[in-house]
Amino acid sequence: MNNPLPVQHYVPEQTIQSYLDALLQDAAMELALAEQAPQPVAGPEPIAPGPAIAAVPEPVKAQPLIEQPEPVAPAAAATPAWREAPFEALLFDVGGLTLAVPLISLGSIHSLDGPITPLFGQPDWFLGLLPTQAGNLKVLDTARWIMPERYAPELRDTLRFVISVQGHEWGMAVHGVSQSIHLDPAQVKWRSGQGKRPWLAGTVIDQMCALVDVEALAELITAGK
Amino acid sequence: MKDNTAQRADDPILQWVTFRLDNETYGINVMQVQEVLRHSEIAPVPGAPSYVLGIINLRGNVVTVIDTRQRFGLVSAPVTDQTRIVIIEADRQVIGILVDSVAEVVYLRQSEIETAPNVGTDESAKFIQGVSNKNDELLILVDLEKMMTEDEWAELQDI
Numbered sequence: 001m002n003n004p005l006p007v008q009h010y011v012p013e014q015t016i017q018s019y020l021d022a023l024l025q026d027a028a029m030e031l032a033l034a035e036q037a038p039q040p041v042a043g044p045e046p047i048a049p050g051p052a053i054a055a056v057p058e059p060v061k062a063q064p065l066i067e068q069p070e071p072v073a074p075a076a077a078a079t080p081a082w083r084e085a086p087f088e089a090l091l092f093d094v095g096g097l098t099l100a101v102p103l104i105s106l107g108s109i110h111s112l113d114g115p116i117t118p119l120f121g122q123p124d125w126f127l128g129l130l131p132t133q134a135g136n137l138k139v140l141d142t143a144r145w146i147m148p149e150r151y152a153p154e155l156r157d158t159l160r161f162v163i164s165v166q167g168h169e170w171g172m173a174v175h176g177v178s179q180s181i182h183l184d185p186a187q188v189k190w191r192s193g194q195g196k197r198p199w200l201a202g203t204v205i206d207q208m209c210a211l212v213d214v215e216a217l218a219e220l221i222t223a224g225k
Numbered sequence: 226m227k228d229n230t231a232q233r234a235d236d237p238i239l240q241w242v243t244f245r246l247d248n249e250t251y252g253i254n255v256m257q258v259q260e261v262l263r264h265s266e267i268a269p270v271p272g273a274p275s276y277v278l279g280i281i282n283l284r285g286n287v288v289t290v291i292d293t294r295q296r297f298g299l300v301s302a303p304v305t306d307q308t309r310i311v312i313i314e315a316d317r318q319v320i321g322i323l324v325d326s327v328a329e330v331v332y333l334r335q336s337e338i339e340t341a342p343n344v345g346t347d348e349s350a351k352f353i354q355g356v357s358n359k360n361d362e363l364l365i366l367v368d369l370e371k372m373m374t375e376d377e378w379a380e381l382q383d384i
Contacts, residue, residue, distance in 0.1 A: 117249060117363035119341065119353055120297040129342070131358050138342050169342075 080215060083201070086184045091209060092163065093176035095143035095155045098209035100181070105214035107164035109177060110137065116162075116173075127173055130162055137164055140221055142172040146199075146210075168218045181207065236336045243331055243364060244311060244324040247299045251324075252331065252357075252366045257313045261327050264308040270384055274377070277384065278323060281310065288312060289384050290321040296372060315369040316378040331364065333357050338366060 082102050089100040110132055116139050118128035125148075127139040139162050144151045155175070162171040183204065188211055190202040198220060201213035241252035242261075267279040267290050278290045290310055294301055307326035312319060341353040352371035357364045373381065 117356075117365070119356075119365060120299065121351070121353070122342070126342070129356060129363055131363055136339060136356060136358070136363065 080213070083185055083188075083190070086182060088180050089183050089204075089211065090163075090180045091178040091207065092161075092174045093178060094146060094172075094174050095151070096175075097143075097147065098178070098207060099142075099146070099174075100183070100204055100207065100209050100211045101163070101214055102211075103180060105166050107166045107171075108134075110162045110164065110171065112160055112162060112173070127156070127159075130171065132164075134164075135169070137162060137171040138169050140170055140172050142174055145217075145221075165214050165218050168222070170218055170221055172217075183211075236334050238332050238334055239338075241331050241333060241364070241366060242311070243328040244309070245307075245326045245328060246294060246297060246324055247302070250328060250362055250364050252333075252364045253311070253313065253369055255330055257315055257369055259312040259314055259319065262310045262312065262321070264304050264310060264323075267310075267323075273384055274380060276373075276377075277381070280384065281321060283312065283321075286319075288319055288321050289381055290323055291372075293322045293324055313369055315372070318378065318381060320381060331359050333359065333364075341365075 082104050088103040090103055090106060091098055091100050093099075110130060112130070114131065116128040116130050119126070122128075125141045125144045127141045129136040130139050131137075141156070143155045158175055159173045161174050161177055163174060163177070164171040187206055188202040188204055191197075191200055199213055199217035201211045201216075203209070204211055240255035242255050242258045243250050243252045245251075262281075262283075265281060267281055269279040270277060270289075273279070273289075276292050276296050278292045280287050280289055282288075292301070302325065305325070309324055309327045310321040311324055311327060312321050337359075338355040338357045340355055352368045354366040354368035354371075357366065
């Protein structure tokens with residue numbers, strides 16, 4: 001097997017940085033939103049019927065276009081137990097981006113020595129089936145799923161491992177497996193809602209990495225979203 | 226012996242003709258395969274659907290040949306010495322499917338066949354009947370009846 005090139009070869013540093021910035025921005029926006037949330041939402045002020053010819057209307061101040069965040073679901077409702085206490089997480093590399101996954105959510109790590117068998121008519125993020133001792137593992141093209149806008153087809157050539165997800169027949173194809181780290185919930189900037197990346201549990205500032213909610217990811221995959 | 230017979234009834238052995246397409250191995254039920262032909266001239270049919278390569282003359286009978294690669298969403302490939310036309314019977318019709326090569330007949334117990342992953346929204350995903358690990362490779366079993374919709378089968382009859 002050839003020595004894979006470092007994936008950074010394909011994904012420039014600034015791309016990774018911009019992606020991380022986007023993730024962190026998401027988390028920051030939600031945090032700001034959560035702080036504003038307790039304020040009661042007042043209804044529109046009644047407009048007094050005025051004369052037909054009203055005073056010259058004040059120029060409307062251009063308001064900054066802020067993309068309305070999606071409704072925030074109550075975080076407590078579906079908070080997995082592992083978020084409540086310190087936990088171990090595995091760091092791995094997907095297209096140059098470091099992701100963290102709670103160890104409790106992971107099954108086993110399979111080296112990609114053999115080929116993945118593609119199946120026709122499947123979504124592009126489904127790489128195919130990987131035969132393992134435990135049966136055929138459906139393999140997710142993690143890079144394409146997580147950062148489709150920055151995906152480069154060359155990334156497929158340097159995949160090295162498939163990490164299976166506990167309780168599912170799915171595995172995430174990754175470019176490298178790093179180390180496990182101990183994380184305190186306070187070290188994580190948790191996302192309060194689902195947002196556009198329901199699989200993103202939060203961001204770990206110390207490691208500058210995204211923490212993946214594997215269960216949410218598995219649900220999305222199963223639903224084919 | 227009695228137990229053995231019962232086990233066989235519960236878990237029948239099925240035979241599959243395997244063929245290759247784009248470096249993957251596919252299987253079709255041997256009962257649906259009539260014969261395998263070397264590639265011969267396929268006469269295009271004007272106005273035929275895109276998945277129809279054309280027609281061949283099989284001992285005086287006209288047989289429509291399907292572009293299997295196109296049907297499976299694969300890119301087309303040049304014809305080689307290994308290219309074969311597999312004559313099959315499906316939906317009470319005899320058609321030919323063009324494949325890269327024909328490999329062998331494999332025997333699979335029903336229990337060795339896994340259901341296919343159901344993540345595809347693409348129509349073509351529906352004709353994957355199952356998968357099976359055989360000879361250190363994954364065999365993709367194709368349900369020929371579902372390879373075409375009812376309308377398409379009807380369309381084929383009119384060619």
